[in-house]
Amino acid sequence: xxxxxxxxxxxxxxxxxxxxxxxxxxxxxxxxxxxxxxxxxxxxxxxxxxxxxxxxxxxxxxxxxxxxxxxxxxxxxxxxxxxxxxxxxxxxxxxxxxxxxxxxxxxxxxxxxxxxxxxxxxxxxxxxxxxxxxxxxxxxxxxxxxxxxxxxxxxxxxxxxxxxxxxxxx
Amino acid sequence: xxxxxxxxxxxxxxxxxxxxxxxxxxxxxxxxxxxxxxxxxxxxxxxxxxxxxxxxxxxxxxxxxxxxxxxxxxxxxxxxxxxxxxxxxxxxxxxxxxxxxxxxxxxxxxxxxxxxxxxxxxxxxxxxxxxxxxxxxxxxxxxxxxxxxxxxxxxxxxxxxxxxxxxxxxxxxxxxxxxxxxxxxxxxxxxxxxxxxxxxxxxxxxxxxxxxxxxxxxxxxxxxxxxxxxxxxxxxxxxxxxxxxxxxxxxxxxxxxxxxxxxxxxxxxxxxxxxxxxxxxxxxxxxxxxxxxxxxxxxxxxxxxxxxxxxxxxxxxxxxxxxxxxxxxxxxxxxxxxxxxxxxxxxxxxxxxxxxxxxxxxxxxxxxxxxxxxxxxxxxxxxxxxxxxxxxxxxxxxxxxxxxxxxxxxxxxxxxxxxx
Numbered sequence: 001x002x003x004x005x006x007x008x009x010x011x012x013x014x015x016x017x018x019x020x021x022x023x024x025x026x027x028x029x030x031x032x033x034x035x036x037x038x039x040x041x042x043x044x045x046x047x048x049x050x051x052x053x054x055x056x057x058x059x060x061x062x063x064x065x066x067x068x069x070x071x072x073x074x075x076x077x078x079x080x081x082x083x084x085x086x087x088x089x090x091x092x093x094x095x096x097x098x099x100x101x102x103x104x105x106x107x108x109x110x111x112x113x114x115x116x117x118x119x120x121x122x123x124x125x126x127x128x129x130x131x132x133x134x135x136x137x138x139x140x141x142x143x144x145x146x147x148x149x150x151x152x153x154x155x156x157x158x159x160x161x162x163x164x165x166x167x168x169x170x
Numbered sequence: 171x172x173x174x175x176x177x178x179x180x181x182x183x184x185x186x187x188x189x190x191x192x193x194x195x196x197x198x199x200x201x202x203x204x205x206x207x208x209x210x211x212x213x214x215x216x217x218x219x220x221x222x223x224x225x226x227x228x229x230x231x232x233x234x235x236x237x238x239x240x241x242x243x244x245x246x247x248x249x250x251x252x253x254x255x256x257x258x259x260x261x262x263x264x265x266x267x268x269x270x271x272x273x274x275x276x277x278x279x280x281x282x283x284x285x286x287x288x289x290x291x292x293x294x295x296x297x298x299x300x301x302x303x304x305x306x307x308x309x310x311x312x313x314x315x316x317x318x319x320x321x322x323x324x325x326x327x328x329x330x331x332x333x334x335x336x337x338x339x340x341x342x343x344x345x346x347x348x349x350x351x352x353x354x355x356x357x358x359x360x361x362x363x364x365x366x367x368x369x370x371x372x373x374x375x376x377x378x379x380x381x382x383x384x385x386x387x388x389x390x391x392x393x394x395x396x397x398x399x400x401x402x403x404x405x406x407x408x409x410x411x412x413x414x415x416x417x418x419x420x421x422x423x424x425x426x427x428x429x430x431x432x433x434x435x436x437x438x439x440x441x442x443x444x445x446x447x448x449x450x451x452x453x454x455x456x457x458x459x460x461x462x463x464x465x466x467x468x469x470x471x472x473x474x475x476x477x478x479x480x481x482x483x484x485x486x487x488x489x490x491x492x493x494x495x496x497x498x499x500x501x502x503x504x505x506x507x508x509x510x511x512x513x514x515x516x517x518x519x520x521x522x523x524x525x526x527x528x529x530x531x532x533x534x535x536x537x538x539x540x541x542x543x544x545x546x547x548x549x550x551x552x553x554x555x556x557x558x559x560x561x562x563x564x565x566x567x568x569x570x571x572x573x574x575x576x577x578x579x580x581x582x583x584x585x586x587x588x589x590x
Binding site for chain 2: 052055114134136166
């Protein structure tokens with residue numbers, strides 16, 4: 001058995017080489033043409049000084065690994081006009097952000113995105129909005145995430161906007 | 171039903187000072203030591219997070235269930251809305267997808283904490299009144315005193331928890347159910363928070379197993395709903411105040427009226443005029459003519475003529491004392507004098523009296539002092555300038571002898587002013 005896990009499907013018509021060249025073409029468009037950059041703040045869960053009982057950290061107490069820039073396809077939902085209670089105390093904040101990122105790209109950068117990590121998205125030249133990962137998209141065992149049923153090639157990561165009291169980057 | 175007998179004076183512990191073989195007082199001391207901080211006499215604060223920690227410890231120590239040779243892990247944190255924190259609490263037993271592996275036990279606290287139903291502490295005392303907790307002796311190197319420690323009544327609070335077990339074996343459910351029923355067979359079980367026993371009551375047991383899922387994943391999930399009957403003690407509300415320190419303040423009050431000193435059947439009127447200094451004036455008048463001036467003292471300290479004050483008799487009698495310095499405001503000036511019609515003094519038998527002033531040095535042994543003349547009346551006796559009082563500081567023990575009642579410091583100067 002050549003492979004630890006015997007992936008033999010489509011081997012005759014769609015090989016690893018074909019898979020790689022498709023990824024390269026996709027990255028050329030996503031990284032080269034669109035070049036949508038985001039910043040990943042991976043929470044250092046060991047060094048973060050959190051509460052013994054609730055595992056909570058206060059403002060600016062979350063320690064994170066060095067921020068990493070990465071490319072992804074970004075889709076942000078419309079802002080929601082909401083209130084906290086009975087039509088009172090209005091708030092309006094961005095909708096959730098869904099990122100589509102190549103698994104290869106994350107492997108090349110040597111990073112992983114986990115539930116609870118933070119991501120910075122440049123709203124403009126002056127403002128970086130922060131989101132927290134609510135679905136890290138690690139489970140990709142579906143047809144949608146596989147290239148022609150060969151193997152997964154991207155992850156969909158869903159993020160929710162976060163408040164400055166929880167995280168505000170560097 | 172007969173009339174119930176009235177029970178008086180129920181002695182819970184019997185006549186003995188032991189209960190179940192243990193000394194009652196010893197047990198009380200143990201309980202007190204448990205709730206008292208090591209570095210003070212006050213108890214520790216018990217706040218919400220302490221109670222939650224007590225619940226976590228209780229579950230961790232009590233809900234020990236072994237499944238397939240491995241103890242079912244307990245997520246040792248109260249799960250909150252910070253997403254990254256959840257992963258930090260359960261990463262040890264998560265799989266490659268980041269999911270928590272079955273079986274596991276989690277503790278979910280309801281965010282709302284209600285006013286408590288702990289029967290020991292209800293709404294009994296309004297306005298956070300401070301109660302006496304302890305009186306602690308103090309010593310600052312000079313004074314013995316005491317600090318009064320006061321604390322308010324603890325605030326009862328009920329905290330609800332869901333202890334959730336998620337597993338995939340019926341046998342695991344049975345094991346944990348047995349443990350829970352055993353521990354709550356008397357309705358409540360106890361955890362210990364900073365030495366205090368806190369009761370936990372089992373409310374209900376709910377099964378939330380998705381049994382109807384025919385196509386999806388199957389697992390068992392049961393919730394044990396508990397309420398902790400806790401209470402809050404906040405050390406910020408403690409009050410430590412010094413008690414009234416006892417200090418001995420001796421005021422010597424000589425009075426301002428004329429009084430009579432008697433000795434050997436003879437008597438003479440000596441006037442003590444008391445004046446309170448106003449802090450600015452240096453000259454004070456007794457308001458009448460002084461025939462013979464005996465002494466002037468300030469706050470009981472004898473003043474020396476010509477050094478501390480001057481007195482100029484005018485035609486045999488003046489009324490004013492001139493101080494060389496200014497007495498402080500409130501100082502008590504006492505002028506001791508004889509008021510007569512001329513500059514001579516006579517006793518009731520018509521004998522002329524003369525003022526004598528003699529000085530002795532205490533040698534450390536002899537408290538008896540003999541004077542040169544037979545004493546008619548004593549004007550004053552001072553030790554190192556401090557006035558001694560008759561019968562308290564000295565006694566007349568002979569016609570020409572006085573005896574001090576207590577020994578002064580060796581080498582002290584005793585000055586005796588008397589009439590003969």
